[in-house]
Amino acid sequence: AQKITQTQPGMFVQEKEAVTLDCTYDTSDPSYGLFWYKQPSSGEMIFLIYQGSYDQQNATEGRYSLNFQKARKSANLVISASQLGDSAMYFCAMREGRGTNAGKSTFGDGTTLTVKP
Amino acid sequence: KAGVTQTPRYLIKTRGQQVTLSCSPISGHRSVSWYQQTPGQGLQFLFEYFSETQRNKGNFPGRFSGRQFSNSRSEMNVSTLELGDSALYLCASSSPDRGGTDTQYFGPGTRLTVL
Numbered sequence: 617a618q619k620i621t622q623t624q625p626g627m628f629v630q631e632k633e634a635v636t637l638d639c640t641y642d643t644s645d646p647s648y649g650l651f652w653y654k655q656p657s658s659g660e661m662i663f664l665i666y667q668g669s670y671d672q673q674n675a676t677e678g679r680y681s682l683n684f685q686k687a688r689k690s691a692n693l694v695i696s697a698s699q700l701g702d703s704a705m706y707f708c709a710m711r712e713g714r715g716t717n718a719g720k721s722t723f724g725d726g727t728t729l730t731v732k733p
Numbered sequence: 734k735a736g737v738t739q740t741p742r743y744l745i746k747t748r749g750q751q752v753t754l755s756c757s758p759i760s761g762h763r764s765v766s767w768y769q770q771t772p773g774q775g776l777q778f779l780f781e782y783f784s785e786t787q788r789n790k791g792n793f794p795g796r797f798s799g800r801q802f803s804n805s806r807s808e809m810n811v812s813t814l815e816l817g818d819s820a821l822y823l824c825a826s827s828s829p830d831r832g833g834t835d836t837q838y839f840g841p842g843t844r845l846t847v848l
Contacts, residue, residue, distance in 0.1 A: 649834030659821055661839035668834060707776065711834045718833035720789045721766065721825075723776040 618643045618717055620708050622724035629698045630732050636683070637693040637727045639708030647713030650691040652682065655705040655726070664706075667691060669713075698731045705729075735760065737826050737840035745846045751812040754843045758805050758826030764788075765807040766837060767799060770821040779822075782807055783829065811845075819847045 619642040629635040641650065652664040667675045667682045675682045683692040695702060708724040738757045746752050758765050767779040778791040782801035799809045805826075811818055821844050825837035 647834065649836070651836065653839070658841070659844070660841045661823060661825075663836055663838055666836050711837075713833040716789075718789070719764070719766075719781050719783075719835075720778050720791070720833075721768075721837060722778070723768075725775050 618645075618648075618710055618712055618720075618722045620710055620722050620724035622708055622727050624727045625725070626728045626730070628730050628732060629695075631700060632697055634694060634696045635698055635729065637695070637706050637708075637729065639691045639693065639724060641689050641691060641708070641710050643689075643710065643712055645712040645714050645717070649711045649713070650682070650684070651709040651711070651721075652680070652691075652693045653707045653709060654702075655707060657704070661707070665693070695729075700731050700733060703729060703731045737824060737838055739822075739824050739840035739843050741843060742841060743844050743846075745848065746814050747848050748814055748816060750814050751810065752814060752845060754809045754811075754822055754824075754845075756807045756809070756824030756826075756840060758807070758824075759828075759838055762826035762828045762838075763805050764827045764829055764835065765801055765805065766825045766827075767807070767809050768823045768825065769793075770823060770842075771819075776823075779809070814847045816847050819845060821845075 648669045650667045654662045705726045764783045766781040781789045801807045821842045825839045827835035827837045
């Protein structure tokens with residue numbers, strides 16, 4: 617069964633510093649996608665970054681990068697130069713590409729990030 | 734391109750009533766998924782529709798149902814509401830470019846309160 621684990625319920629970071637949010641996953645499907653979403657207090661889920669299971673390089677999107685370690689089944693999100701507006705809940709998610717769970721997204725419990733001025 | 738829209742944004746119902754939520758996907762997206770988010774259970778997958786067919790379903794009772802129209806708009810219905818159905822209901826759309834691993838883009842959600 618597909619599973620996502622985020623072990624950090626809350627994280628604090630100083631403004632302008634980098635922070636890493638942890639995510640491990642479990643799946644038997646060789647084809648899958650890993651995603652990170654940001655959910656501010658308003659509730660909307662904002663897509664940040666995607667990593668495919670067959671991608672050779674780590675994904676990057678502006679200040680966001682995904683540290684993909686396939687053998688360890690981890691997909692950590694790195695936010696560089698944190699800003700006050702980065703304070704939010706962050707979710708790691710996975711979608712499998714094949715089998716009975718194809719297309720079904722599984723989310724972790726989330727990490728609440730607080731950026732301190 | 735306009736994002737995913739959901740209506741209504743807020744809803745208050747009483748136990749036993751039924752409710753219908755609506756979702757309009759991003760133009761060109763044919764897959765629509767629904768999720769329930771609660772403080773206790775987190776984000777849980779309800780179902781996914783693609784080209785008017787339910788492609789996958791989560792572990793929810795039959796009181797939760799959905800459908801998709803030919804223009805890809807989707808509705809979700811909950812009958813015989815229970816207090817535990819109070820939640821944020823999120824709709825997400827995706828374009829089938831990578832099969833099941835397409836990026837999902839979420840709407841603002843409908844916050845349902847059951848009294």
